[in-house]
Amino acid sequence: MNEPVSADGPALRPLSARSVVLSLLLGAHPPELPARDLVRLVEGFGVGGSTARAALSRMAAAGDLRRTDTGYRLSERLLERQRRQDEAVRPHTRAWEGDWEMVVVTATGRGAAERADLRARLTALRLAELREGVWLRPANLCRPLPAELDRVAERHASRPARPARDLAADLWPLDAWSATAGALLDRVGRARRPADRLTAFAAVVRHLLADPVLPPELLPSDWPGGALREAYARYQREQTGQVHMRITGR
Numbered sequence: 329m330n331e332p333v334s335a336d337g338p339a340l341r342p343l344s345a346r347s348v349v350l351s352l353l354l355g356a357h358p359p360e361l362p363a364r365d366l367v368r369l370v371e372g373f374g375v376g377g378s379t380a381r382a383a384l385s386r387m388a389a390a391g392d393l394r395r396t397d398t399g400y401r402l403s404e405r406l407l408e409r410q411r412r413q414d415e416a417v418r419p420h421t422r423a424w425e426g427d428w429e430m431v432v433v434t435a436t437g438r439g440a441a442e443r444a445d446l447r448a449r450l451t452a453l454r455l456a457e458l459r460e461g462v463w464l465r466p467a468n469l470c471r472p473l474p475a476e477l478d479r480v481a482e483r484h485a486s487r488p489a490r491p492a493r494d495l496a497a498d499l500w501p502l503d504a505w506s507a508t509a510g511a512l513l514d515r516v517g518r519a520r521r522p523a524d525r526l527t528a529f530a531a532v533v534r535h536l537l538a539d540p541v542l543p544p545e546l547l548p549s550d551w552p553g554g555a556l557r558e559a560y561a562r563y564q565r566e567q568t569g570q571v572h573m574r575i576t577g578r
Contacts, residue, residue: 343373343523343526343527343530344383345370345375345379345380345382345383346383346386346387346392347530348370348373348375348380348526349366349370349380349383349384349387349393349400350392350406351526351529351530352366352369352370352567353366353393353400353401353402353406354402354406354409354410354413355564355567355568356568358401359401359402359406359407359410360396360399360400360401360402361399361400362398362399363384363398363399363400364399365399366380366384366399366400367380367381367384370383372522373522373523373526374521374522374523384400387400388400391403391405392405392406393406412452412537413533413537415471416533416536416537416539417533417536417557417560417561417564418557418561419469419539419541420469420470420471421468421469421470421541421543422468422469422470423468424466424467424468424543424545425467426487426492427466427467427485427486427487428464428465428466428467428485428486428487428488429455429464429465429466429467429473429483429484429485430462430463430464430483430484430485430486431450431455431462431463431464431473431477431481431482431483431484432461432462432463432481432482432483432484433446433461433462433463433480433481434461434480434481434482435479435480435481438480446480449474449477450463452537453471453473453474454469454540454541456499456500456540457499458499464486464488464499465499465540465542466492466496466542466543466546467485468541468542468543469541492545492546493545493546496540496542496546499540500540500542502540502547502548502551505535505538505539505540506548506550506551506552508535509535509552509553509555509556510552512528512531512532512535512556513552513555513556513559515528515531516528516529516532516559516563525563529560529563532556532559532560533560535556536553536556536557536560539553541553
């Protein structure tokens with residue numbers, strides 16, 4: 329989903345202690361940090377040490393984090409979230425030859441929760457719904473569709489008769505995504521305090537998760553996806569350097 333935009337730019341979610349911990353670990357490779365260093369890093373974003381330690385304990389109890397011999401590591405569930413985030417920031421694509429992936433939902437008699445879960449899974453795969461039960465996208469992503477989809481859907485390769493640019497424009501709100509991306513680039517360019525920058529770049533990652541990652545042939549010439557990814561990559565390198573300095577003292 330796109331970030332809501334106001335006259336002053338996208339509305340940003342305030343970061344809690346839990347959000348700061350998750351942002352730091354989701355951006356770390358490997359996603360594990362010593363407890364003392366993690367608390368010190370979280371304090372750098374305006375969170376008190378006691379609040380940070382309490383958040384770590386709650387997150388471990390809730391299954392968000394796993395305790396290790398030296399600190400905390402993302403749980404298996406959140407490692408999947410990190411994988412999706414990494415793919416959003418650095419998507420693996422291939423040259424597009426005109427084919428489209430199509431997934432047609434064939435299962436019937438499913439409850440509302442099951443239908444909603446399937447819609448979320450298909451959206452996460454960057455497919456868009458043409459009509460109820462028919463999902464598609466250009467076949468330019470280097471990723472297989474999960475085998476478990478075969479239990480509820482059929483997959484096809486297709487070449488729609490409609491002009492591809494027109495179809496893509498109907499399937500995805502490209503103008504809205506682009507406008508929000510531009511506002512986010514402006515926001516991160518103006519953010520100065522560490523907490524403000526972390527908040528802004530957390531919104532950048534959420535927005536990149538909603539990027540359809542279409543072939544260049546189907547995008548407007550001024551599409552800001554590349555610029556948004558590069559801005560986040562610079563921030564990630566900056567954060568990695570600061571984490572290293574705070575841990576090593578150099």
